[in-house]
Amino acid sequence: MTATTDQDAALRIASGRKPFVEPLRLGERLREIRLAHQWTLEDVSQRTGLARSTLSKIENDQISPTFTAVQKLIAGLGIDLPQLLSPPRQQARTNGRRDLTRRGQGELHPTPTYEHELLSCELAQKRMIPFKTIVRARRFEEFSEWVRHDGEEFLMVLEGEILLYTEFYEPLRLESGDSIYFDSDMGHALVSTSREDAVVLSVCTRGEAA
Amino acid sequence: MTATTDQDAALRIASGRKPFVEPLRLGERLREIRLAHQWTLEDVSQRTGLARSTLSKIENDQISPTFTAVQKLIAGLGIDLPQLLSPPRQQARTNGRRDLTRRGQGELHPTPTYEHELLSCELAQKRMIPFKTIVRARRFEEFSEWVRHDGEEFLMVLEGEILLYTEFYEPLRLESGDSIYFDSDMGHALVSTSREDAVVLSVCTRGEAA
DNA sequence: GAAACCTGTTTCCTATAGTGAACACGCCGC
DNA sequence: GCGGCGTGTTCACTATAGGAAACAGGTTTC
Numbered sequence: 001m002t003a004t005t006d007q008d009a010a011l012r013i014a015s016g017r018k019p020f021v022e023p024l025r026l027g028e029r030l031r032e033i034r035l036a037h038q039w040t041l042e043d044v045s046q047r048t049g050l051a052r053s054t055l056s057k058i059e060n061d062q063i064s065p066t067f068t069a070v071q072k073l074i075a076g077l078g079i080d081l082p083q084l085l086s087p088p089r090q091q092a093r094t095n096g097r098r099d100l101t102r103r104g105q106g107e108l109h110p111t112p113t114y115e116h117e118l119l120s121c122e123l124a125q126k127r128m129i130p131f132k133t134i135v136r137a138r139r140f141e142e143f144s145e146w147v148r149h150d151g152e153e154f155l156m157v158l159e160g161e162i163l164l165y166t167e168f169y170e171p172l173r174l175e176s177g178d179s180i181y182f183d184s185d186m187g188h189a190l191v192s193t194s195r196e197d198a199v200v201l202s203v204c205t206r207g208e209a210a
Numbered sequence: 211m212t213a214t215t216d217q218d219a220a221l222r223i224a225s226g227r228k229p230f231v232e233p234l235r236l237g238e239r240l241r242e243i244r245l246a247h248q249w250t251l252e253d254v255s256q257r258t259g260l261a262r263s264t265l266s267k268i269e270n271d272q273i274s275p276t277f278t279a280v281q282k283l284i285a286g287l288g289i290d291l292p293q294l295l296s297p298p299r300q301q302a303r304t305n306g307r308r309d310l311t312r313r314g315q316g317e318l319h320p321t322p323t324y325e326h327e328l329l330s331c332e333l334a335q336k337r338m339i340p341f342k343t344i345v346r347a348r349r350f351e352e353f354s355e356w357v358r359h360d361g362e363e364f365l366m367v368l369e370g371e372i373l374l375y376t377e378f379y380e381p382l383r384l385e386s387g388d389s390i391y392f393d394s395d396m397g398h399a400l401v402s403t404s405r406e407d408a409v410v411l412s413v414c415t416r417g418e419a420a
Numbered sequence: 421g422a423a424a425c426c427t428g429t430t431t432c433c434t435a436t437a438g439t440g441a442a443c444a445c446g447c448c449g450c
Numbered sequence: 451g452c453g454g455c456g457t458g459t460t461c462a463c464t465a466t467a468g469g470a471a472a473c474a475g476g477t478t479t480c
Contacts, residue, residue, distance in 0.1 A: 026277065041458065051439045056459060063437055066467075067236065068274040096378040096396035103387030120364065120391035127415045128338060130364045130389065154330065154340045154413055158368070168306040177313030179340065181330035186306040203364055203413045205337045251428065261469045266429060273467055276437075 027061040033077060034059075048076030099123040106132060113137035114190070129204045132158070135192040140165050146187025151205035153184040160198030165189045237271040243287060244269075258286030309333040316342065323347035324400070339414045342368070345402040350375050356397025361415035363394040370408030375399045 034044055045052045049072050057063045065073070099120040106117035115134040120126070137143065146167060155164075156179035164172045164180065167187035174180065182188065184204060192198040244254055255262045259282055267273045275283070309330040316327035325344040330336070347353065356377060365374075366389035374382045374390065377397035384390065392398065394414060402408040 040456080042456085052458080053440075053460080054438050057437085060459085064276045064278040066274045066276055066437065067280060069438080070277060096376070096393055098376065098379065098390060098392035098396075100382065100384075100390045101388065103385070119366075119389045123391055126391060127362050128364055128391075128413060130366075130391065130413070152337050154338055156329075156340075156411060166306070166308065169308065172310065174310075175313070178311065179329045180308060180310045181333055181336060181338075181340065182308035183306055186308075201366060201411065203338060203340070205415075250426085252426090263429080263431090263470080264468050267467085270429085276467065279468080 025061070026065075027059045030055075030073070031059045037077075044076065048072045050076075097123060113142050127206050129206060131202055131204075133190075133200050133202060135160075135162055135190045135198045135200060137189070137191045140171075140189060140191055142191070143189045147189055148185050148187045149204065151184055152181065153188075153205075154181045154203045155179060156201050158199045158201055160192055160194035160196050162190050162198045162200065163193050165191070235271070236275075237269045240265075240283070241269045247287075254286070258282045260286075307333060323352050337416050339416060341412055341414075343400075343410050343412060345370075345372055345400045345408045345410060347399070347401045350381075350399060350401055352401070353399045357399055358395050358397045359414065361394055362391065363398075363415075364391045364413045365389060366411050368409045368411055370402055370404035370406050372400050372408045372410065373403050375401070 034041075039047075041052045041055050044050070044055055048055075050069060054063070054065075054069070058065050058069075099122045101119040101121075104117070106119045107121045109116040109118060113136055115136055117132045117134075119130045119132060140163075148167075157174045157176050159176055161173065161175045164174055165188065166172070166182065172180070173193070190198075190200065244251075249257075251262045251265050254260070254265055258265075260279060264273070264275075264279070268275050268279075309332045311329040311331075314327070316329045317331045319326040319328060323346055325346055327342045327344075329340045329342060350373075358377075365384075367384045367386050369386055371383065371385045374384055375398065376382070376392065382390070383403070400408075400410065
């Protein structure tokens with residue numbers, strides 16, 4: 001398995017997205033949107049080109065719309081897909097959620113090159129993914145390919161010293177306390193250069209639709 | 211203290227929503243993902259529960275998959291929907307920006323209770339705001355009111371020990387290495403409890419329109 | 421080199437999504 | 451009350467997605 005998929009998998013798990021497919025009350029959500037705009041089924045029908053009856057069935061979960069139908073929906077309603085798929089958005093904002101992770105109590109995800117400790121992994125639906133990493137790699141050649149994933153990444157060296165290899169820059173030496181922010185779809189890879197394996201704290205943004 | 215500027219908001223408004231529906235070569239994208247993982251149609255079939263023939267047709271744009279089929283896909287392949295729908299991903303986006311901040315070289319923003327050092331502040335348009343903070347406050351009463359700002363916050367104690375007061379929870383003692391993730395529109399405030407002023411690393415999400 | 425595999429594609433057939441028309445209900449104005 | 455509207459739902463039919471099996475091409479095996 002490649003370094004990329006490892007990291008991706010780790011991030012996906014960390015992101016708190018349930019591995020199963022969510023119930024996804026798409027119909028319910030559609031009705032919600034429609035009523036919020038004070039639209040009738042006929043209005044939506046004209047906007048989307050879908051038959052009134054079809055819309056009714058979708059809202060009542062009697063049929064599972066075709067993907068082309070979904071496209072017509074998002075085009076006609078002027079919304080984007082993530083919006084259609086995020087029912088719990090409404091007041092998930094002022095929840096006052098929190099998730100504590102004591103030192104060393106994160107979820108471990110070892111790979112040949114990195115040893116990740118995912119922090120705050122109790123919390124689903126978060127916009128950032130924090131994790132602490134022990135950098136086991138000692139040479140750039142240990143990576144079969146660039147690590148890359150959508151979004152942005154912030155990184156601070158907690159202990160030791162590392163060399164940050166990136167696709168478009170010369171390798172960069174980072175010591176304890178140094179930090180860097182970069183676009184993480186640019187290939188990147190870390191190796192420890194201190195005697196002890198270096199420890200870094202990373203925070204990635206969660207992938208969002210383009 | 212949020213350091214949130216209006217740039218993002220302005221740009222977002224200016225950009226508007228895309229007026230046309232994307233071509234959305236879903237089949238192409240699926241094949242891309244499949245080949246990237248070196249999977250055969252049969253592999254994907256077993257993972258998703260969809261027939262080999264169906265997958266073939268989807269990849270060749272001969273049919274438009276049902277939404278339930280799409281759900282099986284994202285569940286079986288372990289990807290999330292935005293990932294499946296971002297065709298222009300291939301390598302167009304890679305900006306490759308980066309912003310290095312050496313230890314102690316951030317931008318200082320002192321307040322009576324906190325002494326912030328903003329990290330990576332060269333970079334505009336980023337989705338996260340990282341900063342290191344020396345917690346000068348010693349008693350909760352030193353705060354005239356709750357600190358709160360839209361979005362989410364991740365926090366790790368780097369040195370010393372703090373007490374985290376939050377609007378909806380009992381105060382929480384955090385020691386070096388402990389971390390916490392919380393909705394930052396919930397009121398919060400930090401005080402140092404160790405002999406030396408505690409130092410914490412925080413990362414906030416940038417406000418995004420609902 | 422043929423038989424036994426694999427790959428991806430294509431061919432039926434059936435299950436179901438999508439449509440237009442009929443339906444039931446509530447809301448007017450007269 | 452009545453008929454006209456408009457709402458959302460249900461029907462009957464057609465179009466199409468999904469599945470099992472057959473197919474065509476390539477590679478491996480003896």
